[in-house]
């Protein structure tokens with residue numbers, strides 16, 4: 001199943017710089033592992049915002065939920081999930 005996910009990140013203004021760097025490094029590691037596994041095949045920065053659009057490809061809603069909940073930045077994110085279905089006019093399908 002494919003999902004379009006938008007993540008908006010708002011880190012606390014008073015977060016210590018060391019803590020911010022450690023959090024972002026853990027997030028990058030977590031994200032890149034899922035990319036290598038093929039579960040997070042695309043990630044795009046939203047221009048001018050601390051936000052991304054991502055495509056996830058996983059087996060179930062529950063699996064996606066587990067993945068999103070495991071994001072180190074999860075406590076500081078607003079996440080919007082759109083499940084995607086094949087379009088009948090898509091020449092690739």
Ligand SMILES: O=C(O)C[C@H]1C=CC(=O)O1
Pocket residue numbers: 007009027028029031050051052073
């Ligand atoms: O920077 C972001 O968009 C938030 C988050 C998602 C993946 C990652 O490495 O960081």
